[in-house]
Amino acid sequence: MKLKQCGLIILFSLIVLIPSCNRKNNGHPNAIIIGISSDIDSYNPLFSYTVDEGNVSELLYLGLIDFNWDENSGEEIPRPMLAKDWQWNKDSTSITLDLRNDVYWSDGVQFTAADVVFSYDLYSDPAIQSSRYGFFKSFIADSAFRIDLNKTFIVENPFKIIINFKKGTLPNYLDFAIPLVPEHVFKNIDRKNLITVEKQMKPVTDGPFYLSKWDKNQAIILKANEKSFLHKPNGISELIFKIVPDYTSRLTQLKNGEIDLMEDIKAEDLNQLTDLSNIKLTKISGREYDYTAWSNIDPDAYQKNKKIIPNKLFGDKNVRQALTYAINRQEILHDFLKDHGELAAGPVAPIFKNNLDTLLKPLPYDPDKARKILAGEGWKDVNHTGVLEKNGQRFSFTLEIPSGNPRRVFAASVIKNDLKQIGIEVKIESLEPQVFFQKVFSHQFNSWMAGWSVAIPLDLRSFWYSDLQNTPMNFSCYQNKNADRLINEVDHEKDKLKKHQLFKDLQDTIYNDNPVTFLYWINNNIAYSSRIQDINITALGAVYHCWNWSVKNN
Amino acid sequence: MLFKRVISSVVVLFLLISFLFFLLRLSPGDPSLKFISPELSPQLAAKVRESFNLNSPLLNQYKTFLINLMSGDFGISYTYRIPVFSVIMDFLPFTLIFSTLSFIIQITAGFFLSLISVKKIGGKLDKSFSRLSLIAYALPSFFLGVILILIFSSLLNIFPSSGISSFDTDSYNFLQRLADYSTHLVLPLITLSLSGIAVYYKYLRENLEDVYNKPFVLNLRANGCTEKEITRRHVIPNAINPLISVAGVELGLLFSGALITEVIFGLPGMGRLTVNAILTRDYPLVVGCTFISGALVIITNLIADVIKVKLDKRLLKGMLN
Numbered sequence: 039m040k041l042k043q044c045g046l047i048i049l050f051s052l053i054v055l056i057p058s059c060n061r062k063n064n065g066h067p068n069a070i071i072i073g074i075s076s077d078i079d080s081y082n083p084l085f086s087y088t089v090d091e092g093n094v095s096e097l098l099y100l101g102l103i104d105f106n107w108d109e110n111s112g113e114e115i116p117r118p119m120l121a122k123d124w125q126w127n128k129d130s131t132s133i134t135l136d137l138r139n140d141v142y143w144s145d146g147v148q149f150t151a152a153d154v155v156f157s158y159d160l161y162s163d164p165a166i167q168s169s170r171y172g173f174f175k176s177f178i179a180d181s182a183f184r185i186d187l188n189k190t191f192i193v194e195n196p197f198k199i200i201i202n203f204k205k206g207t208l209p210n211y212l213d214f215a216i217p218l219v220p221e222h223v224f225k226n227i228d229r230k231n232l233i234t235v236e237k238q239m240k241p242v243t244d245g246p247f248y249l250s251k252w253d254k255n256q257a258i259i260l261k262a263n264e265k266s267f268l269h270k271p272n273g274i275s276e277l278i279f280k281i282v283p284d285y286t287s288r289l290t291q292l293k294n295g296e297i298d299l300m301e302d303i304k305a306e307d308l309n310q311l312t313d314l315s316n317i318k319l320t321k322i323s324g325r326e327y328d329y330t331a332w333s334n335i336d337p338d339a340y341q342k343n344k345k346i347i348p349n350k351l352f353g354d355k356n357v358r359q360a361l362t363y364a365i366n367r368q369e370i371l372h373d374f375l376k377d378h379g380e381l382a383a384g385p386v387a388p389i390f391k392n393n394l395d396t397l398l399k400p401l402p403y404d405p406d407k408a409r410k411i412l413a414g415e416g417w418k419d420v421n422h423t424g425v426l427e428k429n430g431q432r433f434s435f436t437l438e439i440p441s442g443n444p445r446r447v448f449a450a451s452v453i454k455n456d457l458k459q460i461g462i463e464v465k466i467e468s469l470e471p472q473v474f475f476q477k478v479f480s481h482q483f484n485s486w487m488a489g490w491s492v493a494i495p496l497d498l499r500s501f502w503y504s505d506l507q508n509t510p511m512n513f514s515c516y517q518n519k520n521a522d523r524l525i526n527e528v529d530h531e532k533d534k535l536k537k538h539q540l541f542k543d544l545q546d547t548i549y550n551d552n553p554v555t556f557l558y559w560i561n562n563n564i565a566y567s568s569r570i571q572d573i574n575i576t577a578l579g580a581v582y583h584c585w586n587w588s589v590k591n592n
Numbered sequence: 593m594l595f596k597r598v599i600s601s602v603v604v605l606f607l608l609i610s611f612l613f614f615l616l617r618l619s620p621g622d623p624s625l626k627f628i629s630p631e632l633s634p635q636l637a638a639k640v641r642e643s644f645n646l647n648s649p650l651l652n653q654y655k656t657f658l659i660n661l662m663s664g665d666f667g668i669s670y671t672y673r674i675p676v677f678s679v680i681m682d683f684l685p686f687t688l689i690f691s692t693l694s695f696i697i698q699i700t701a702g703f704f705l706s707l708i709s710v711k712k713i714g715g716k717l718d719k720s721f722s723r724l725s726l727i728a729y730a731l732p733s734f735f736l737g738v739i740l741i742l743i744f745s746s747l748l749n750i751f752p753s754s755g756i757s758s759f760d761t762d763s764y765n766f767l768q769r770l771a772d773y774s775t776h777l778v779l780p781l782i783t784l785s786l787s788g789i790a791v792y793y794k795y796l797r798e799n800l801e802d803v804y805n806k807p808f809v810l811n812l813r814a815n816g817c818t819e820k821e822i823t824r825r826h827v828i829p830n831a832i833n834p835l836i837s838v839a840g841v842e843l844g845l846l847f848s849g850a851l852i853t854e855v856i857f858g859l860p861g862m863g864r865l866t867v868n869a870i871l872t873r874d875y876p877l878v879v880g881c882t883f884i885s886g887a888l889v890i891i892t893n894l895i896a897d898v899i900k901v902k903l904d905k906r907l908l909k910g911m912l913n
Contacts, residue, residue, distance in 0.1 A: 066759065069759075076868075079672055079673070080673075085673070087626060087627060087629075088626075167639050167640055168636075169636075170633070171633055171635060172635035183633075234668065234673050234674055234675075237672075237674055251759075251762070253757070254860055255858070255864070256858070257755070259759055280754075281858055282755075282858045283855045283858055283864070284856050284858070287741060287856060287858065290745065290746050290753060291753055293746070294745065294749070294753070296752075296753065470621075471871070472621035472622070472625065472871065472873055473620040473621055475625050476621055476622045476625060477620070479622075508634065509634075510628065510634045510637075
């Protein structure tokens with residue numbers, strides 16, 4: 039009996055141990071494995087709402103054009119993709135696109151102009167609720183934002199298409215970069231159920247990769263599409279997005295070689311990676327920043343009857359400026375982020391070189407100046423309680439932060455102590471992110487801390503235009519008619535140089551008004567295996583143009 | 593009696609999911625928040641909210657929910673956009689298998705360790721096991737998981753650190769696939785099972801010691817019964833009953849998912865699914881997951897009670913009386 043038991047144990051051990059002796063990517067020598075923190079919900083570009091979903095869908099489906107990032111100007115430069123060439127008419131109200139005739143969907147059907155028209159119809163159809171719904175502001179559309187296909191598209195032949203735009207608008211190259219979907223696959227599906235039905239369908243794609251396998255919550259395996267014009271003969275054969283929810287596990291797997299690329303590495307972990315010979319480090323800067331918001335309007339009055347009146351504490355721009363002077367942002371950048379970032383002066387990152395007003399510098403830490411400004415505005419410690427007062431109103435407020443973010447917890451403590459030094463009482467309240475953001479979106483807070491990722495191309499309207507009904511992301515309720523005028527001019531200005539100047543004037547206006555305290559631009563620290571060759575990570579994203587990468591195995 | 597038990601279980605489940613239905617919709621949070629970002633148009637979130645039927649009065653939403661419930665339809669997941677049960681069926685099989693394996697390991701190891709312990713109560717082994725069980729119980733699972741990954745994955749390179757399978761299992765035969773899954777589950781199973789082993793060991797060891805000290809055991813020895821016979825036929829059946837009740841509850845909780853273990857090892861289980869559904873306010877999915885967890889707890893408890901009755905007919909008499 040004992041012999042039998044021992045035998046069973048040995049057999050079980052062999053079954054378990056032998057296969058484990060050959061791990062890592064030895065079975066996939068020409069594959070690159072990217073570690074991500076959560077699974078995607080869809081690879082279909084129509085329903086790709088998050089960054090990870092966009093990364094995957096853009097490798098499977100191509101758009102009419104693509105972009106290169108120009109470091110010198112800080113702008114995206116359009117380049118041909120499915121459209122090999124294009125010509126604008128004189129007043130930029132129409133564009134003629136010559137399409138490639140050597141592109142085939144993975145089921146063998148050729149890509150044509152019909153796919154272009156169909157894709158735009160789907161994207162703009164309210165029934166689909168696509169990721170680009172409501173975006174085509176320059177296109178001729180009805181009140182529900184659905185593109186009028188007859189007025190917009192003229193198909194001269196299967197590989198030549200003309201797109202007409204609404205007069206008085208400035209078409210955006212980004213509108214041509216949307217990944218296109220095959221008409222012959224989706225045309226007969228009830229659009230109300232498309233989002234559900236498409237999940238059961240085998241994907242039909244035309245990108246440099248095709249979807250080989252999707253193990254839910256485990257891995258998304260893409261294989262190189264050798265028939266694609268983007269395919270590089272000695273390029274990578276597989277791209278695997280491996281889902282590893284725990285940060286520490288991801289980092290361990292990166293060091294082990296189980297994954298080849300990882301983003302958002304914490305500043306305190308970079309030193310240990312620097313010492314490893316098989317790991318290289320890089321960063322994407324200027325795409326994300328943290329800010330402390332001061333509601334420019336009274337939230338209670340706005341909640342009650344949508345009245346816009348200045349906030350009792352933060353309504354005055356001089357007070358907001360004093361708060362910025364009082365916060366030692368360099369301390370947070372140094373102590374928590376280990377200087378992996380830079381102080382922010384406004385909403386335009388230094389990477390947008392052509393549009394950046396370099397004369398605007400981040401306000402220095404100067405608590406004495408802060409006190410002087412506040413005293414000038416009537417805030418004094420009348421009752422010697424250590425807290426400033428004005429007309430019986432104490433300068434006391436609650437700073438709301440979303441829970442589960444150590445950087446914001448740290449920053450909030452620093453802010454609380456810094457403001458205490460100048461006589462401002464701050465209570466910190468941490469809320470579950472869903473609750474927190476719901477209240478931010480509905481303008482219920484006086485003050486909070488959050489962060490923003492910055493879109494490319496630069497978009498300041500979404501955050502700073504005064505119309506709160508149509509600018510839901512103007513959370514601080516910034517109100518400035520001059521800023522509104524500049525934003526409208528930027529949207530309609532065709533001349534590049536004039537546009538750059540308008541952006542600078544807008545930054546100047548925002549800088550002077552100080553609607554929020556811009557804290558710092560945070561680097562996206564990326565580590566990748568030295569196996570990966572020909573890698574060029576730009577502001578457009580870590581896996582952008584990854585079809586150009588190759589692998590060198592030792 | 594069984595029929596009464598089933599009816600009351602169904603009522604409890606119905607009340608649970610109804611309560612949850614209202615609680616979710618009255619709590620702060622908005623499922624359409626995912627659709628608000630600089631990269632998405634503001635009109636999209638409004639359209640999505642409309643499609644989720646969140647703008648209609650709460651009672652109307654509840655009415656629709658009840659009508660769909662009659663046909664076993666929990667609705668469409670806001671996140672995955674497919675029926676809730678389809679989503680759950682992607683995660684439940686793994687959780688059932690993983691939890692069952694862990695349960696078997698916990699019960700078996702706890703059982704054998706306690707038997708070894710009571711052979712010489714107060715001896716070296718007994719004392720060592722008692723101390724170790726305390727440490728095993730107190731050790732947080734996230735800490736244990738990370739340590740196991742560091743030692744066996746990072747340093748010794750014996751086991752994978754995450755996932756349930758390698759990337760190319762499609763080309764494996766059945767045995768290779770079995771071996772691959774086994775390798776991937778070793779560390780997660782140890783992480784999940786260790787504290788459970790300590791619990792069952794402690795429970796059973798106390799009960800066995802109790803029963804061993806009862807007069808009837810002395811009587812059996814005096815009548816010439818061997819120790820093996822006494823242990824197998826008399827002590828274990830008397831000692832095991834309380835453990836079965838605990839095991840029933842513990843198994844039900846295991847089936848609800850093991851969130852920490854699933855996160856550390858990247859496992860596609862019900863724990864992660866439920867928590868993500870709560871964090872993203874995926875109301876239909878939260879209700880569906882709760883229903884499944886509740887049903888499994890009720891079923892496991894029922895099974896535990898049936899086993900207890902089978903082992904000890906006196907319990908059945910008591911129930912009938």
